[in-house]
Amino acid sequence: MTISQDTAAPPAEESLRDRKPRLTRRAIHVATVNQVHAHGLDQATIAAIAAEAGVSTRTFFNYFASKEDAVVGIAEQELDEEAIAGFLVAPSDGAELAEQVARLLHAAYLLTFNDDEVASLRRRIFAAHPSLLGRQFEKNRRLEAQVAEVVATRIRQHDLEFDSPESPEAIAEMIVLVCSAPLRAAARQLAERDDAGAEAGEDPAVFDRSIRLFLDVMKGPAA
Structure with a gap:
């Protein structure tokens, strides 16, 4: 093919x-x-x-x-400038911030050639050449670092306050790590459903369900 x-x-x-x-x-x-x-x-x-x-x-x-x-x-640069601009001016309620960061990560991954045909062939190449997986992990790390920079900028611009004495950069890094969970969960579900595996974010419906579960878990158990 x-x-x-x-x-x-x-x-x-x-x-x-x-x-x-x-x-x-x-x-x-x-x-x-x-x-x-x-x-x-x-x-x-x-x-x-x-x-x-x-x-x-x-x-x-x-x-x-x-x-x-x-x-x-x-x-x-993996992030879309328009997506960054929209994220920086969005309201800063805590729950909304978590969802917005998760969706910013999702949008960034979707810009990295994850359409079905490319992803399918690329998975086969990774299977034949496992050494490339290290580069994929590095790409993911760099992308998350770029998102963390944007989140830190928003924390500073909106004067967001956290109980932690850590810097906005450290807080932003933790936020990104936590908010990457829906993307990782969606990728795992797709991989289990498809014998060939799947790239994170390929199926928007799966990601949306993952986001809803993530936000529900973030609320904590019902009283």
């Missing part, structure tokens, strides 16, 4: 300036997944990947440091 380059729907109100880099980055990622799946990690070449993506090898390296990073989809 070879993935076509035009299956990803563009974000709403995306500017031409933002759309071109996104499509180029995705084209390189898809071409890398296709080439590595077809020929193996060692045999797939940057030149063949660039040719399939319709870019130069120089352009490849403008987006990814290596073909391993291109398979995983590692980028310097």
Whole structure:
């Protein structure tokens, strides 16, 4: 199976300036997944990947440091600027904050090429090359760190107060760790349902159920 380059729907109100880099980055990622799946990690070449993506090898390296990073989809910035802006101005009630952080994480993961066909081939590549899982974990860690920076900014901008004497950065990191639970739970449910496994966030209905359970648990047991 070879993935076509035009299956990803563009974000709403995306500017031409933002759309071109996104499509180029995705084209390189898809071409890398296709080439590595077809020929193996060692045999797939940057030149063949660039040719399939319709870019130069120089352009490849403008987006990814290596073909391993291109398979995983590692980028310097995983978060959508519009999503960040909306999160920073949202109301700051405690329960709402937890859900908003969980959904910001979800949106960030959905921007990392998790459509069905790409995710399916990428899972097969990870199974054949377990060393790539370390890069996937690093990507997830970096994404969570970026979300934590945004949460810390919101804590400062809204003067949110917590009983803990820890810094906003430490508090934000803990919030992100806690609020990643719905995404992880949804991924586990999908993996158990699908013999091939699943990427976190692929099924919005599963994630929404996970969010509802998370918020219910956060309330504590009924009196």
